[in-house]
Amino acid sequence: MTGDPVPPPGAWAARALGRLAADAAPTPLRPLRLPALPELELHVKDESAHPTGSIKHRLLREQFRAAVEDGALAGGTPVVMGSGGAAAVAGAYFARLVGLPFTAVLPRTAPAAVRARIERYDGRCRIGELPPAAVLEEARALAERTGGHLLDHFAAAAGPPDGPGPLPGLAEEILAGLRGARHPVPEWLVAGAGTGATAASLGHHLRSHRLPTRLAVADPENSAYFPAWASGCADYATGMPSRIPGIGRPRTEPGFRADLIDLVVPVPDAASVAAMRWLHTTAGLACGPATGTALWAACHLAARLRSEGARGGLVLVAGDGAEPYRTTHLDPGWLAAKGLDPAPYEALLERFARTGEWAWPRPAD
Template sequence: MTERSVPPPDDWAARALRDLAADAAPTPLRPVRLPALPEIDLYVKDESAHPTGSVKHRLLRELFRAAVQDGTLIEGTPVVMGSGGAAAVAGAYFARLLGLPFTAVLPRTAPAAVHDRIAAHGGRCRTGELPPAAVLEEARTLAGRTGGRFLDHFAAAGRSPDGPAPMPDLGTEILDGLRGARHPVPRWLVTGAGTGATSASLGRHLRRHGLPTRLAVADPEHSAYFPAWASGCDDYATGMPSRIPGIGRPRTEPGFRPELIDLVVPVPDTASVAAMRWLHRTAGLACGPATGTALWAACHLAARLRAEGTGGGLVLLAGDGAEPYRTTHLDAGWLAAKGLEPAPYEAELARFAESGRWTWPPASR
């Protein structure tokens, strides 16, 4: 057996690993009241509390850690990523933390706010000339041409970790946060899927520890994950981009592991926007539209538990905060232009919270 080399304590790799480990602070677990369902405890795991404001922070921290650990990322190496959103922001953050130059290749459709956030962390942006789905290949080519290290967060999401996680994982954090709660082992965990890394990590954790908690993935319109899960077709593709940033993909990605998932709940995009707005107004949690997708699915599951005459805990993942969506999903003009009218869905949520009655068609799926 080959022994893995351990960097000397004074060299760059050792310092980089220490800095990455020091960044691994747990995020808050926030309760949300459903007055008509006193037997159910609903919590939001607020990943927007990360320094870069999204759940992608965890994935990129682990990606940098693994690259430093295996020696493929060394002092001074330029880092290149292809991403149009939160993953590139997190990549810029960690590159600056380790003193490395960073370039993100973004699709032409990437909002100006993403460019600004990458620049705020010292990164550079290039707009890809190819379709959005091809920015990964353009980034790979750029890294090869400049002697940089291409970080492929989609491919990394599809790889199982080798041995115990070096830092506390999301499942451990959630269960630690529920110690002393009325329902310390939740009935359901609910998350969206973008790369698939988060749902796979949670699914592995539940099975590794033999927990009865079930895992649900909330999937927006146009995404391939629900039809892939329902049909058993591993390479399902819709060819249509998601309107809910951070989750949903036009094709199934390597990180999506249907065998680790108990249920995939399709959620209308308008319902995602309505749930995001409702959560902010009633619970004071300013989260992004992907959180709305997960909340809508969590209410569906809470209604099922109530219909079964059982209680329990549900934890949904808040993938990011609301700030990046001030001019999109939180803007009335933008919503109208996209044909999204959230008012009926908001009324459904308010009715459910106050009466416990869930009457929207998704409850019958």
Template sequence: MATERAHAWAADAIRRIREHRRGTPPTPLRPLPLPSARGDIRVYVKDESAQPTGSMKYRLVGAMFLHAIADGAIRRDTPVIAATGGAVAVAGARFARLLGLDFTAVVPAKTPAEVLAGIEREGGRWRPGERPPAAVQEEARELAARLGGHFLDHFADAERAVAGCGEPTIADEIFAQLGGEPYPVPEWIVTGIGTGATSATVGRHLRRHGHPTRLAVVDPENSAYFPAWASGCADYATGMPSRIPGIGRPRTEPGFLPGVIDLVIPVPDAASVAALRRLNGTAGFAAGPATGTALWGALHLVARMREAGTRGSVVLVMGDGADPYRTTHLDPEWVRSRGLDPAPYEADLERFARTGEWRTA
């Protein structure tokens, strides 16, 4: 009888998550004005800030809950624990509330107040980690073990969960939305990489469907992904945290699949901030810092296309919105205090907008 009840709860929980996701419309694909491209090249922004929790992590976390329930790792009374002070925690709290489960995020000491408020707003709890930020993952894992709970390990599990439970994927939506556009099969799709799940999802989609589209990943300073991709060293590590939230890691994570990636573009953090300012200013996109990184990489590709005389479209993924970063990356004083000088890169962006010329070094 207990087994029957457990199966019935799992079936109902999966149904509720799927209905919840079906009720969420595809996120917008918005054109980005690009005067220097003269219409031969179209750039689009896949706006994941329109997800219910304001971030593309909503997709990943929903798939992780489905996967864990199907595996029997989450049951009707299982506490769910996460180790993050970012968007994964907010999404985790939302899905836990949907299922009537307790949710706790173990967060680094300097987690922004906006994120903590988001966790609480979605019905979750948070507690500050008692160890250095690099050890928060292990601290959360130990807490889950003590409580008999499930540790929501987005670095280890997100890519696998999305591969099995993530449809419709972000790639499915992009190609459906481009169907009526002048260049329905893009030359490039550009995304950042944190867990590796999104780049793996897009890369697999391109190969399964035989699209000639290439996948470019942008990588901030201190991250291990560009040197790992360039050197072929699968366990490359820098040991240094990224200053661009949501992307970049001090080590290569299990979800990183270099074989599905065509190009990794390293982007200076000051360039990410400059592009972020342009997005939030003249372009009218209320985007987060990782989208600034993606824009810098996308413009690099647009310049390459122009030099080669290639027509077509480029899609960049906007992972989240601007609100959590008003007091950090969008605050000039905060940027200065981190030793970042966006001014030279802002000049590059202005020159590109006027002339189409792109810096070569």
């Protein structure tokens, strides 16, 4: 016989669960100063500090844990995903962590940087032949042919209707980090929505613990979530892809729990880029465009609180880091080609931090 001996199933599962548990370190909660609003505290829950740089890391770790515990994953099981973004990167990371082969079926539009990051974690990439929206079905077929296990992070994000959501610990970490702050129970939590998992987990915690904190979802252009929430139409679809990776969807995903959300704030894509850049230059936090979307919404809510004469805290979830976007959202040429001009929105943010004045940029004549 050649090769390493295969451990019995129980031993493999115990080892895999131990490695997954060891990965579960809390992420930082960072203060963000707004000089003109001393009565308000703004904090950033920095999920970009995860090893793979996004909040999808937390979701995929939980998905791997559940699959190992229920026996869907065992030693040698091929793992397959249909995704072209941060979720597939996190999937490759955790597959390597527990010693399983990993393949991501990517849409043809997936950036080369995403493929490189998946391969960095020993994952394999296949380019889907069908339209981008169909890569999940291609991944499902591949898993069936190879005897593998399909990781569907959108299905996992839905969770049980009345359950705590698929991201246990996120709300607890935020509230634990605020102990000792002037406002340990914030007025608002702000997050983006891709699968809907983050908002659902936060909202369920707030409701089940009867906290007065309100939950806002920041939504980019083309996304179905704002019109779905505003209209009450649970299956609303726009059919248009989001230009802000990781959040916004052309359809309302099962994990989006409108009943747990107090407000959805639509955010222009150029404002998301402006807020991302402003966060880096002002606070030294190199976060991605989805974080910019959440920051813009948080500033909007801070301005509302100020106009009401209220005091309190706000926490935004920074769901992504800046590194994957060096050749896209951080590249002036790419922005110009997409018709995105963040300059007016950056000026608004700078004025807001300095004076507290919040006024939307006037459209060009």
